[in-house]
Amino acid sequence: MSLSREVGSAAGGDTQSELARLVERLDNLLERLAAAEAEWSEQIGATAPEYRSSARNLAHNWAIREIDLRDVQQRLAHFGLSSLGRSEPHVEATLRLVRSALLAMLDDSWCPPAPSAIGPEEGRELLAARTAALLGPVPVSRETRIMVTLPSEAAADADLVERLVRRGMDVARINCAHDDPAAWRAMAEHVRAANVKAARRCLIAMDLAGPKVRTGPITPGPAVVKLRPHRDALGHVVAPVRAWFTAADRMIPAVAPDMTTVPVTAAWLARRRVGDGLRVRDTRGAKRTLRLTDVADGGAVACSDRTVYLATGTVVRVDGCDDPTEIGALPRREQYLVVRPGDTLSVVRDCTPVPPDAGRIGCTLPEVFGSARAGDRILFDDGRIGATITAVTPDALQVRIDRAAQTGSALRAGKGINVPDTALSVSALTDKDVDDLATAVDIADLVEMSFVQDPVDVLRLHDALDRRGGHHVGIVLKIETRRAFERLPDLLASAMRRPTVGVMIARGDLAVEVGYQRLAEVQEEILWLCEAAHLPVIWATQVLEQLATSGLPSRAEISDAAMGERAECVMLNKGAHIEDAVVVLDDILSRMAEHHFKENALLPQLHSWYPVECSGSPK
Secondary structure (H helix, E strand, C coil): CCHHHHHHHHHCCCHHHHHHHHHHHHHHHHHHHHHHHHHCHHHHHHCCHHHHHHHHHHHHHHHHCCCCCHHHHHHHHHCCCCCCCCCHHHHHHHHHHHHHHHHHHHHCCCCCCCCCCCCHHHHHHHHHHHHHHHHCCCCCCCCCEEEEECCHHHHCCHHHHHHHHHHCCCEEEEECCCCCHHHHHHHHHHHHHHHHHHCCCCEEEEECCCCCCEECCECCCCCEEEECCEECCCCCEEECEEEEEEECCCCCCCCCCCCEEEEECHHHHHCCCCCCEEEEECCCCCEEEEEEEEEECCEEEEEECCCEEEECCCEEEECCEEEEEECCCCCCCCCCEEECCCCEEEEECCCCCECCCCCEEEECCCHHHHHCCCCCEEEECCCCEEEEEEEEECCEEEEEEEECCCCCEEECCCCEEECCCCCCCCCCCCHHHHHHHHHHHHHCCEEEECCCCCHHHHHHHHHHHHHCCCCCCEEEEEECCHHHHHCHHHHHHHHCCCCCEEEEEEHHHHHHHHCHHHHHHHHHHHHHHHHHCCCCEEEECCCCHHHHHHCCCCHHHHHHHHHHHHCCEEEECCCCCHHHHHHHHHHHHHHHCCCCCCCCCCCCCCCCCCCCCCCCCCC
């Protein structure tokens, strides 16, 4: 039996006709590649020479993903041929190889494929080389790198940084939205020192803050603390409340994390002894007594089995002696607005602090008021509160709350605002970012660009780095808005004008922008597109977050961390248990490296990306 008849028996139907139809389908796909190169010729020609072939392959991938390939995948699979599911790194080569195999099955001859933009092996090699250039060498037991956001303490705690490096941190991330250049430089010095001690190479990434849109300030509440004992379900006290009285002029940290700190004068504190009874009339006028159970250098522990409200200036008296004092300055309590479905709220340009019952809140980005339109969505606090803009004036947006808790959701100061339907006319590179680049070119191996939306944003970053001699600094584009996702091919083409480029899937803001229901689909499409361009991807936001903060992971986040193995790097955020999170992630990625390299996938039609105008230089 001939090969074609043998396959025909397995596949059923007229084998010769089916093979001929498949050849015709592949010819149509190859024609689409040539048309795509012509359509993307300007962007391809503008890329750096070493990225030119990758840019062509990126256009090829876009061309075949403009149609639904699931039917042809299934038909090819019947003949034991490639289903095109792993063609992203070498689209043209895959199509030509499969076409040649089909022709051989038709007439027992082999037709060698013509030269392609990227060969089957070359695509993987390019990605590996570019990942090493951007994110450092391949770790010993895994291929996926681990990035860790350094906490502020890393500026003063060199041992913490060394432990993170030894446990598997491959890239230390410095968030420029926090701390200052002096702290950033101290963190970088600790990373470099840890590299020497641990005999590892950990790179440094600096995350530029970008034009984050946040809620304005709210008037703070009274300077008062509530001391409350622990009670059982029946209201019985099972453990007294403990407070840490310490000298106001040097504020020694509490001996236990569950203690509230209460400042008093150092001289009064020096005269206290274990067993002293402290009498107060609290903010409600209630008489309360606290008993000192421990006195140490710089502080004393006071206990009570009743609830006590203490405020700045509350008088504290001592049983048996005339030795009163006043409580020093306490932090003012944070206040917030409460919103419910159906409520109306004014989002205003004026960022003067507002009382919690004002019915309005400020917005830190003035450009919102010139770009938003009635009917646009507006989301607050990572999408926890959803609303619709009903009216727009030069200084205010009137919004209707659509999604919030029925009992009321708290809207606090400094929370993120997302306007996914609004095209903001604002540069992703702020004046602060430009200033921060002066430090980045000195200490960083790569910079992460936040809230990039337009190819011109990328070109502005290129120009700013070049003017500061930052040719050696790699660039990571953070994809965290719907507009960035929709323009991703153009953003990549612009970024590839420089030799060291990567992408971060910033899943927090991205989920808010595109909708949580679409996040899984969107992150898959970003992974596919970046593989077609042979660019490394960083899988970020909320990876092992519960483990990092509480010490106990959830089942879902373990699975999520394992999925991150398909990216070239996985990012962890800071937390009290970040060291444990690094160890766990290292183990997960090492195990997954034995089972997967990226992922086989079906190829439905994509509707996300189209070429747009891109100027050759920043404005």
